[in-house]
Amino acid sequence: MSVSTLLDDLAKQISEAIPPGARNLQQDLEKNLRAGLNSVFAKLNLVTREEFDVQAEVLARTRAKLQKLEEHVAHLEAELLKAREQ
Template sequence: MLDPKKLEDIAKQISQAVPPGVRSMAEEAEGKIKQILQHQLSKLDFVSREEFDVQSQVLIRTREKLEALEARVSALESEVTKKS
């Protein structure tokens, strides 16, 4: 999900754009705008930066293991070839 601080900033910017005569309702509007933004953004297919970083690390480790296994298989194949 998106950073809650960024959502607050967006909601605050929108509420500050409200004309001065309506500013008394700005806090309430800010809360409602924040809720609407969170709801609409939660419908989108996003992953958080944290989730992305974790999956990147998993992928790196998986690649390293795959490369090690490929080298091992290659060594075993060359041993079998030498024995034949």
């Protein structure tokens, strides 16, 4: 669920909780709630699940590549040490 959809749903649920006599304020309230919630979420620096998953995948690939490079460096260092001993 995107942040925008979440904000829309949350604002709608809150505005629907308003008594029927005050429904003429509903659109105004929804707009103000949406703006306020946008501000709060922006300050929290939240990311969507999709963005998080993409970054987690990038991190996993980077870690795997780093592991291979570390193994390769260790192999090269061992070969260099062996060559110096000869």
